[in-house]
Amino acid sequence: MKKLNYPFSQEQMKELKVGDMVLLTGKLFTGRDAVHKRLHDGIKPPVDLKNQIIYHCGPVILQDPKTKEYRVTAAGPTTSIREEPYQADVMKDYGIVGVIGKGGMGAKTLAGCKAYGCVYFHAIGGAAQVLAEKIDKVNAVHWLDLGSPEAIWELSVTDFPVVVTMDAHGHSLHAEVEASSNEALKKLL
Amino acid sequence: MALKQNKKKDKKLLVKKKPIKKTVVKKSLTKSKLNTDKLLDDSLLELIRVTSAELPNDVQKVILEALEREEKNTTAAYAMNIIKANIDLAKKKSQPLCQDTGTVIFYVTHPVGLNQTKFSKLIKKAVVAATKKGYLRQNSVDSLTGENSGLNVGPGHPAIHFHEHAKKSIEVKLMLKGGGCENVGAQYSLPNTALGAGRDLDGVRKVILDAVFKAQGKGCGPGVLGVCIGGDRGAGYIESKEQLFRKLDDKNKIKSLSDLEVEIVETSNKLGIGPMGFGGKTTLLGCKISALNRLPASFFVSISYMCWAYRRQGIELGSSSTIKKWLY
Numbered sequence: 102m103k104k105l106n107y108p109f110s111q112e113q114m115k116e117l118k119v120g121d122m123v124l125l126t127g128k129l130f131t132g133r134d135a136v137h138k139r140l141h142d143g144i145k146p147p148v149d150l151k152n153q154i155i156y157h158c159g160p161v162i163l164q165d166p167k168t169k170e171y172r173v174t175a176a177g178p179t180t181s182i183r184e185e186p187y188q189a190d191v192m193k194d195y196g197i198v199g200v201i202g203k204g205g206m207g208a209k210t211l212a213g214c215k216a217y218g219c220v221y222f223h224a225i226g227g228a229a230q231v232l233a234e235k236i237d238k239v240n241a242v243h244w245l246d247l248g249s250p251e252a253i254w255e256l257s258v259t260d261f262p263v264v265v266t267m268d269a270h271g272h273s274l275h276a277e278v279e280a281s282s283n284e285a286l287k288k289l290l
Numbered sequence: 291m292a293l294k295q296n297k298k299k300d301k302k303l304l305v306k307k308k309p310i311k312k313t314v315v316k317k318s319l320t321k322s323k324l325n326t327d328k329l330l331d332d333s334l335l336e337l338i339r340v341t342s343a344e345l346p347n348d349v350q351k352v353i354l355e356a357l358e359r360e361e362k363n364t365t366a367a368y369a370m371n372i373i374k375a376n377i378d379l380a381k382k383k384s385q386p387l388c389q390d391t392g393t394v395i396f397y398v399t400h401p402v403g404l405n406q407t408k409f410s411k412l413i414k415k416a417v418v419a420a421t422k423k424g425y426l427r428q429n430s431v432d433s434l435t436g437e438n439s440g441l442n443v444g445p446g447h448p449a450i451h452f453h454e455h456a457k458k459s460i461e462v463k464l465m466l467k468g469g470g471c472e473n474v475g476a477q478y479s480l481p482n483t484a485l486g487a488g489r490d491l492d493g494v495r496k497v498i499l500d501a502v503f504k505a506q507g508k509g510c511g512p513g514v515l516g517v518c519i520g521g522d523r524g525a526g527y528i529e530s531k532e533q534l535f536r537k538l539d540d541k542n543k544i545k546s547l548s549d550l551e552v553e554i555v556e557t558s559n560k561l562g563i564g565p566m567g568f569g570g571k572t573t574l575l576g577c578k579i580s581a582l583n584r585l586p587a588s589f590f591v592s593i594s595y596m597c598w599a600y601r602r603q604g605i606e607l608g609s610s611s612t613i614k615k616w617l618y
Contacts, residue, residue, distance in 0.1 A: 204506070228375075
């Protein structure tokens with residue numbers, strides 16, 4: 102088990118390899134479909150994303166009616182492949198160094214990871230409670246006009262568990278498993 | 291909707307103020323009716339809470355078996371351990387297992403004469419209340435404007451299916467089906483030349499395996515398949531979802547389908563896709579198949595994929611709309 106602490110850097114990311122189990126501590130920004138589309142359309146993000154990690158997640162958030170404080174009650178990853186058209190450009194244009202999601206991403210993103218020193222971390226899909234427990238605090242919310250699941254939530258996390266499935270050296274566990282399962286399937290059909 | 295109901299209640303309250311003698315009967319009737327509605331509302335809300343936070347025993351059992359099968363210290367075992375911890379934590383905290391609380395799908399089986407309009411209104415009311423309590427995420431988006439009402443109610447949401455039966459009881463079943471797994475569902479039209487799949491059970495087997503391969507880890511596997519052979523495109527998909535209401539340890543009464551269900555699970559687990567697509571021994575936890583008649587010209591195979599966070603529950607209502615029995 103490796104540990105990675107904020108502030109994050111390309112150098113840290115380049116040391117990681119496919120299969121590494123990592124605990125992340127520090128700051129994460131949620132961003133899913135609508136955020137990626139906006140960023141890709143060239144709309145300036147409300148926060149500086151350089152050297153940050155984007156988490157593909159639409160959390161369940163409750164707001165305390167009195168204190169107005171936000172509380173995350175469920176926060177697992179959403180399917181990443183929907184961001185495939187945008188992700189590599191978002192790496193290039195905004196300097197993010199990590200993406201957390203589930204299900205993996207394709208060739209364009211893998212090339213982006215290599216070119217821009219970025220890593221794709223796979224969180225455990227559906228494990229919304231285990232992952233929400235690792236979130237200490239909601240620091241801020243941006244672009245709430247997109248609706249709660251689609252907004253950018255700035256989260257502080259401790260020991261957030263992920264697995265590197267696409268590294269900055271051109272390796273993808275998803276491509277490997279797809280190829281091997283395809284071989285197996287051919288024999289079984 | 292809530293406003294309308296309040297108005298109705300106000301009217302009834304006004305009626306109660308009429309002269310004593312006339313209202314004695316009316317008053318008690320109104321009161322019991324309101325109480326029943328309130329109790330039904332409570333029952334539906336509890337159904338939503340439990341469905342969102344707790345996995346049924348039959349599902350937990352196969353997940354634990356899958357955990358045992360994976361080799362220690364692999365990413366697959368790591369994923370299954372986190373899944374197990376998540377199941378326990380969600381139940382303890384009474385919070386959603388998965389943040390994607392999915393399409394909210396109700397199946398109501400009822401005796402002749404149930405007022406479906408009224409029942410639907412009460413279901414919607416419970417869905418709104420469950421959303422406010424955080425049992426459900428704000429998950430319903432206007433497809434044209436992209437707006438999220440934040441209430442989970444709108445055209446097609448929640449999905450409510452009514453079925454009449456000859457018994458006196460009312461059963462309400464609920465499934466919360468997340469978007470990740472819904473997106474990897476598939477419908478094939480046989481024959482399929484690319485897969486060499488003809489219009490027979492072997493052809494059906496081939497397209498189902500293709501769907502499992504294409505899903506990889508994107509549907510939050512290990513998953514469970516609901517499959518319908520035949521029907522039109524609409525009926526096929528609905529039936530494939532209804533298959534997911536079957537208990538995992540039941541046995542298909544049709545021998546050929548029972549055999550195919552077992553074979554699909556065994557074969558899929560040889561593909562090595564594994565939990566989350568990390569590679570591993572368990573790709574599928576179960577497969578349930580049924581058949582509807584088809585047109586001579588059509589041969590559809592409709593496949594619904596359910597993630598490991600297989601949220602389905604059901605209740606039988608008692609005489610005063612309280613929960614008499616849990617169905618899973």
